[in-house]
Amino acid sequence: xxxxxxxxxxxxxxxxxxxxxxxxxxxxxxxxxxxxxxxxxxxxxxxxxxxxxxxxxxxxxxxxxxxxxxxxxxxxxxxxxxxxxxxxxxxxxxxxxxxxxxxxxxxxxxxxxxxxxxxxxxxxxxxxxxxxxxxxxxxxxxxxxxxxxxxxxxxxxxxxxxxxxxxxxxxxxxxxxxxxxxxxxxxxxxxxxxxxxxxxxxxxxxxxxxxxxxxxxxxxxxxxxxxxxxxxxxxxxxxxxxxxxxxxxxxxxxxxxxxxxxxxxxxxxxxxxxxxxxxxxxxxxxxxxxxxxxxxxxxxxxxxxxxxxxxxxxxxxxxxxxxxxxxxxxxxxxxxxxxxxxxxxxxxxxxxxxxxxxxxxxxxxxxxxxxxxxxxxxxxxxxxxxxxxxxxxxxxxxxxxxxxxxxxxxxxxxxxxxxxxxxxxxxxxxxxxxxxxxxxxxxxxxxxxxxxxxxxxxxxxxxxxxxxxxxxxxxxxxxxxxxxxxxxxxxxxxxxxxxxxxxxxxxxxxxxxx
Amino acid sequence: xxxxxxxxxxxxxxxxxxxxxxxxxxxxxxxxxxxxxxxxxxxxxxxxxxxxxxxxxxxxxxxxxxxxxxxxxxxxxxxxxxxxxxxxxxxxxxxxxxxxxxxxxxxxxxxxxxxxxxxxxxxxxxxxxxxxxxxxxxxxxxxxxxxxxxxxxxxxxxxxxxxxxxxxxxxxxxxxxxxxxxxxxxxxxxxxxxxxxxxxxxxxxxxxxxxxxxxxxxxxxxxxxxxxxxxxxxxxxxxxxxxxxxxxxxxxxxxxxxxx
Numbered sequence: 001x002x003x004x005x006x007x008x009x010x011x012x013x014x015x016x017x018x019x020x021x022x023x024x025x026x027x028x029x030x031x032x033x034x035x036x037x038x039x040x041x042x043x044x045x046x047x048x049x050x051x052x053x054x055x056x057x058x059x060x061x062x063x064x065x066x067x068x069x070x071x072x073x074x075x076x077x078x079x080x081x082x083x084x085x086x087x088x089x090x091x092x093x094x095x096x097x098x099x100x101x102x103x104x105x106x107x108x109x110x111x112x113x114x115x116x117x118x119x120x121x122x123x124x125x126x127x128x129x130x131x132x133x134x135x136x137x138x139x140x141x142x143x144x145x146x147x148x149x150x151x152x153x154x155x156x157x158x159x160x161x162x163x164x165x166x167x168x169x170x171x172x173x174x175x176x177x178x179x180x181x182x183x184x185x186x187x188x189x190x191x192x193x194x195x196x197x198x199x200x201x202x203x204x205x206x207x208x209x210x211x212x213x214x215x216x217x218x219x220x221x222x223x224x225x226x227x228x229x230x231x232x233x234x235x236x237x238x239x240x241x242x243x244x245x246x247x248x249x250x251x252x253x254x255x256x257x258x259x260x261x262x263x264x265x266x267x268x269x270x271x272x273x274x275x276x277x278x279x280x281x282x283x284x285x286x287x288x289x290x291x292x293x294x295x296x297x298x299x300x301x302x303x304x305x306x307x308x309x310x311x312x313x314x315x316x317x318x319x320x321x322x323x324x325x326x327x328x329x330x331x332x333x334x335x336x337x338x339x340x341x342x343x344x345x346x347x348x349x350x351x352x353x354x355x356x357x358x359x360x361x362x363x364x365x366x367x368x369x370x371x372x373x374x375x376x377x378x379x380x381x382x383x384x385x386x387x388x389x390x391x392x393x394x395x396x397x398x399x400x401x402x403x404x405x406x407x408x409x410x411x412x413x414x415x416x417x418x419x420x421x422x423x424x425x426x427x428x429x430x431x432x433x434x435x436x437x438x439x440x441x442x443x444x445x446x447x448x449x450x451x452x453x454x455x456x457x458x459x460x461x462x463x464x465x466x467x468x469x470x471x472x473x474x475x476x477x478x479x480x481x482x483x484x485x486x487x488x489x490x491x492x493x494x495x496x497x498x499x500x501x502x503x504x505x506x507x508x509x510x511x512x513x514x
Numbered sequence: 515x516x517x518x519x520x521x522x523x524x525x526x527x528x529x530x531x532x533x534x535x536x537x538x539x540x541x542x543x544x545x546x547x548x549x550x551x552x553x554x555x556x557x558x559x560x561x562x563x564x565x566x567x568x569x570x571x572x573x574x575x576x577x578x579x580x581x582x583x584x585x586x587x588x589x590x591x592x593x594x595x596x597x598x599x600x601x602x603x604x605x606x607x608x609x610x611x612x613x614x615x616x617x618x619x620x621x622x623x624x625x626x627x628x629x630x631x632x633x634x635x636x637x638x639x640x641x642x643x644x645x646x647x648x649x650x651x652x653x654x655x656x657x658x659x660x661x662x663x664x665x666x667x668x669x670x671x672x673x674x675x676x677x678x679x680x681x682x683x684x685x686x687x688x689x690x691x692x693x694x695x696x697x698x699x700x701x702x703x704x705x706x707x708x709x710x711x712x713x714x715x716x717x718x719x720x721x722x723x724x725x726x727x728x729x730x731x732x733x734x735x736x737x738x739x740x741x742x743x744x745x746x747x748x749x750x751x752x753x754x755x756x757x758x759x760x761x762x763x764x765x766x767x768x769x770x771x772x773x774x
Contacts, residue, residue: 146604153570154621154668155592164620168608 009358034380036216041223044216051205056224058200062117062189063232066124071181073125074132075174081133082140082166083158093275094282097494099130100501102456103188104463104471105493107195108478108486112296113287116196124188131184132177139173140166175240180367182232187370190225194373194464195478202228203373207464210376222374233368298487306484316485319473320492327458327469328496334390335454338397339447343439345398346405350435351427360406366399372453372460379465386468389461396457401446408442409435444508451500459493470496517549517704518595518672520569524578527564538564540729541578549702553715555765556725562708563601565730566676569706570598582672590672594622597670597703599678603657605649611636612645615664627667638693639663655682662690666697673698673705680710691717692746699742712758712765717744724764734764 018038024030025037036044045052081088088095103123110119143165151161193203202225209217280300287297294302307316349356375392382388416434425433462471470489477485522544528535538561546552554562567573568580571587582590590596597618605614612632619626627635636642639659649657658681665673679687691714698705698718709715715722716738724734738757740748748754 144602144604146600146602147606149567149570149572149600150598150604150617151621152572153591153596153598154594154618155588156621160621164617165606168606 009354010361013358013362030381034215036219040216041219044214045220045224048217048220052224054200055202055205055221056228058198058204059186059189059193059202059225059228062120062192062201063124063185063228065121066126066188067128067182067185067232069121070125070128070185071132071178074129074177074181075136077129078133078136078140078170079162079167081137083162088137089271090274090278093277094279095130095133096498096501097279098126100452100455100497101494102452102459102497103127103191104195104456104459105474105490107192108474109490110192111196112483112486113290113292116198119196120189120192120198120201123192124185127184127188128181131180132174135177135180136170136174139170142173143169171243172240175236175243179233179236179240182236183229183368183370186225186229186232187373190370190373191460194460195475206373206376210379210464215380218377218380222377225373226369229368229370230365296483298484300491303484303487303491307488310484312484316488319485320488323468323470323473323489324492324496327455327462327471330386330389330393330469331455331458331500334393334458335397335447335450337390338394338450338454339401339443341394342398342401342405342446343443346402346409346439347431347435349406350409351431356406356410360403363399363403363406367403369399371396371399372457375457375460375464378461384465384467386466388465389458389468392461393454393457396453397450400450400453404446404449405439405442408439408445412438444504447504448501448508451504452497455493455497455500516671517702518583518590519548519581520546520672520704520706521581522565522568522578523581525565525568525575525580526577527561527568527573527575537729539568540731542730542732543578544723544732546704546706548704551698551705551707551718551720553707553709553719553722554725555709555712555715555722555761556730557727557765557768558710560725560728560768561730562725563676566598566674566706566708569672569674570596592622594618594624594668595671597665597668597673599661599665599673599675601677601680603649603654603661603681605657605660607649610646610648611641611652611660614649614660615667618664618668622668624668635663635667638666638697639690655686658682659690662694669701669703671703673703675705676708677710678707679714687711687714688746688749694718695742695744712762713749713754716754716757716761717748722761724761724768726768733768734761736761736764 021035022037022039025033025035025040029035077091081091103126106126107119107123110122113119114122140162147165148161151164156164189201190203190206192198193201194207198204202221206218206221206225209221284299287299290297298306307313307320310316349359372392375388378388378392382391412435416438417430420430420433458469459471459474462469463475464471466472470493473485474489474493476482477489522542524541524543525539526537526541527539528537530536542565544552544565554565556562564573568575569582569587571591580587582596585593606617609617615632615635616626626632632645633642636645639662641656641659641663644652644656649660652660658678662678665675665678679690682690695718707715707718719738722734722736722738723732724736725731726733736757740754
C-alpha cells in the first residue's frame, strides 16, 4: 500500500461525490429539490452571513466551555480510577449510564435543574467526559509495569509513580481522547440548543429554519455545524501531533474500562449493587444540594411515586408503555440494519482494497460529524414518517460500525490469509474461512458502540419530526410542563439504554467461542 | 561502608489464580552475608524473580521473614541503599539517558550525583556521547546498560539484579561481566544476581545457589573458589568448565526431577 496512491484515490472520490451532488442539486433530482447543490448552499451561507455570527458564537462558546470542563473532570476521574481502582468499580454504573444514555433525554431535566447556558454546557461536558476519561485511563494503566516497580523499588508510592510515570505516559492517549471529545462537545451543544429554547446557537437556528421551505439555508447551517465539529477535531489532532509526534486514527472506546481483577464473589456482588445504587445516590444528592422544589425536580423516589402511586400513574404508565413499544423495536431494527449494511460494505471494501483505501478516510471523517444534529436535513428529504427515523438510525449506526469493522478486517494477520492462499482458496473462500470468523469480535464492538447512537437517533427523529415514541413523549411533557413525566422519561431512557447495552454484552459473552 | 546482609528465613509465597493457590516458594531460607556475591540459578518460572521481588518489598511473603540489614524490605528501600536492575531496562521513554539515571535520586529525594560522577558512570557502561539520547534511539543492549548504570548510581549496599545481561549478546555480556566484577570489587555491595547463564554465575559469584522447579527449594549451594580479580581468560580454564559442568548437572536434575 502506498500513501500517495490512497490520497489520490480519496481525492478522486471526493471530487466525484461533489460533482454528483452538484449535478443532482442543479437538476433537483432528490425529493423535489430538497437537496440543494453545494454551490447553492455556499451561496446561501454567504447571503446569510450576518445571521450566522451570533449563532456560531453561541455554539462555539457552549462547546468550548463544555470541552474544557468535561475534559478537566474526565482527567481527574481517570486519575482517581487509576489510583483507587475501587472508585472505578463504584462509578461503573455512572460511567455506563453516561456512555449509553441518549443525551437528548437529559436536556429537559438539565434545563429544569440548571440555568439555560449552564444546562447546555453541562450536556456538552457530559458528552466530552466519556471519550477522554476512557482514553486517559487506558493511557494511565497501559505502562511498562517494570517502570512502576522501579519507582516502588526506590520507595516511591503510587502518587510518585503517577507523577513520574503514568501521567506522562498517558499524554498520547489523552490527546486521542481530546480528538473524539472535540466534535462531541459541538454535538452536545447543538442537542442542548434543540431542547433548551436557547435564543442563539446553530441548533436553534436549524430548528427555527426547519419550518420554512428553504433547503439551501438548512443545508448551509448543517454544513457550518459539521465544519465547526471538523475544525475542533482537526485542532485537537494538530495539538496531538505537535505535542506527541504521533497522529493515529482515533475511534471511540466501545465500552467503559473494566478492571480485570479477580474479586471474591461476595465482594463482587456487593460492588455491583453499590455501582447500580450509586447513580441514584448521586441524583438524590445533586437535588438536595440544588434545593429545587420537589414539584419540578423529582428524586428517584419521586419518580417511583409519580409512576406507580400518584393520581396520574395509570395514564403515565399507559403513555410510557405505548412510547416504548414504538421506540424500542425501531431502535433494535435500525441498529441491525445499520450493522448489516456496514458489515457487507466492510466485506466488499476488504475484498477490494482500493475501495477500502479510498473509503476509509471518509468513514473516519463522518465519525466527527454531528450526524444526529443534522436530523432536520433528513426531515427535509424523507418527510416526517417512520422512514426518517429509520434513515437516521441506520446511518448513525452504519457510520459508527463501518469504521470499527473495516479496521477490524484490516487487523486480521496476513499470515492467516497466506495459509488458505497456499491451499488455493479464492476470495470467497478466504472471506468465509478467515475474514468472517475473525470479524465476530469486531461486530460486537461495533454493536456496543452503535447501540447508544441508534437510540439517540431514534429519539431525536421522534422529538423533531415524527411525533411518536419516547422522544415525542419527552418533547410533549416538556410542553405540558409535566415534570413527573420529564424525569420519568429521562430515567427510563437511561435504563433502556443501559439494558440494551448490557444485552449486547451478554449476547457477546454467551456466544463467545471457548 | 559495609554491604547490607540479606536474609530469607523460611519464606513462603503463593500466587492465586482463579481462587486456587499456586505455591511458588515453600519454606526457603537463604542467607547472603554482608559483601557476598550470590548467583541464583534455576528453571524458568521457578520463583527466582519472586525472591528478588520479596527482597524489594514489591511482594509480601506469606510466611517467614525477609530482612535487609536489620530492616524490613520496605523500610530498607527508602534509605537509598538498595539498587535494582530488572530483566528489561524499564527506562522512561521520554527521558534522556542521563535523566533516566537520575530517577532513583528523584524518588528518594536525595541530591543528584555530581557532573563528574555522572560522566564516570556513563563511561563505565560505555555510553559516553549518548548522555542526551532517548531510549528509543538506543539499541537493546545500550538500554540495558543504562539500567545497570542506574542501579549502580546510588552506590547501593545491596544490589539486586534480575538477569540484567539477558538481552545482550555473548561478547557484550562477557565485557559487562568483567566491568561488573570490577565495580563490585571496588565497593563490595551485597549482591544477588539472578541469571540463566551458568558460566556468568560461576564467573561473577562467590556462591551459586541452584533452585528446584516450583515450588522453589534449594537443590545445590556451591562455593566458587576462584581468586579475585578473576581474569577474562578464566572462561577458558579447565577448572572453570568443571565447575560449570557440575552446576549444570544440578540444574538439569532440578528441571526434570521437580517433586522427586
